[in-house]
Amino acid sequence: MKLNRREVLGFGAAAVVVATLPASIGPAIAAGETADDAIKAFTGGAAMGEGAVKLTTPEIAENGNTVPVSVKVDSPMTADDHVQEVMIVASGNPNPGVATFKFSTMSGEASASTRIRLAKTQDIVAVAKMSDGSFQMAKNTVKVTIGGCGG
Amino acid sequence: MAKAKPRVKVPKKASAGDIITIKTLISHKMESGQRKDKKTGELIPRKIINNFKAEFNGQTVFETAIQPAVSSNPYIQFKVKMMESGEFKFTWTDDDGSVYTTSKKIAVN
Numbered sequence: 001m002k003l004n005r006r007e008v009l010g011f012g013a014a015a016v017v018v019a020t021l022p023a024s025i026g027p028a029i030a031a032g033e034t035a036d037d038a039i040k041a042f043t044g045g046a047a048m049g050e051g052a053v054k055l056t057t058p059e060i061a062e063n064g065n066t067v068p069v070s071v072k073v074d075s076p077m078t079a080d081d082h083v084q085e086v087m088i089v090a091s092g093n094p095n096p097g098v099a100t101f102k103f104s105t106m107s108g109e110a111s112a113s114t115r116i117r118l119a120k121t122q123d124i125v126a127v128a129k130m131s132d133g134s135f136q137m138a139k140n141t142v143k144v145t146i147g148g149c150g151g
Numbered sequence: 152m153a154k155a156k157p158r159v160k161v162p163k164k165a166s167a168g169d170i171i172t173i174k175t176l177i178s179h180k181m182e183s184g185q186r187k188d189k190k191t192g193e194l195i196p197r198k199i200i201n202n203f204k205a206e207f208n209g210q211t212v213f214e215t216a217i218q219p220a221v222s223s224n225p226y227i228q229f230k231v232k233m234m235e236s237g238e239f240k241f242t243w244t245d246d247d248g249s250v251y252t253t254s255k256k257i258a259v260n
Contacts, residue, residue, distance in 0.1 A: 109232075114222075117220050
């Protein structure tokens with residue numbers, strides 16, 4: 001392999017950036033983990049109810065780079081009965097974790113929206129963790145015309 | 152690299168007990184770590200905003216752990232029940248350790 005000066009400099013710069021990145025960032029959903037693993041890590045394998053979580057996604061996303069996702073959980077949001085966290089998982093992405101919303105009793109309503117990247121047509125899952133330790137989930141399929149992971 | 156610029160929309164006033172909607176956006180490339188450099192074929196290292204936090208009068212009201220699957224210029228919308236006047240503080244944390252903050256006041260009567 002022949003290296004010219006420009007390439008050598010480029011590799012050097014890339015190596016420095018990699019070396020200075022913190023080893024572990026955010027909640028650890030390792031690459032290669034499946035959506036089921038991610039959900040299991042979140043719920044601890046507990047059974048999940050359905051019905052309380054309302055997940056709003058487009059049926060067809062033309063551009064997988066920004067897909068609007070909204071989640072709303074039915075809950076009075078009082079100190080005794082509120083939604084603690086909602087995790088969004090994209091089953092068909094190279095890395096299934098998307099985001100985890102953490103609510104408080106000051107939220108008033110457990111709802112949040114964001115925009116996400118989807119690599120291909122897949123199921124989006126939202127899992128809500130309630131203050132009493134139970135879990136609720138909802139699942140939607142989104143058809144993606146152009147994937148959003150740089151490929 | 153362009154500096155991340157936060158933008159936040161909070162109502163200026165509300166009545167006590169109102170549930171208000173807060174919209175936030177920060178300009179950021181959100182490099183996923185999945186893309187390859189076209190010239191070298193090397194993976195471009197991940198560099199994203201990995202956490203967003205909203206505090207009201209020093210108390211955390213909403214937080215989001217963010218993964219690379221969140222789009223560039225991450226947009227987050229959420230709700231807060233207003234009981235008193237005060238100040239919101241919004242904090243975004245970058246993979247490289249940078250922290251971006253902005254504040255907004257709200258009057259509640």
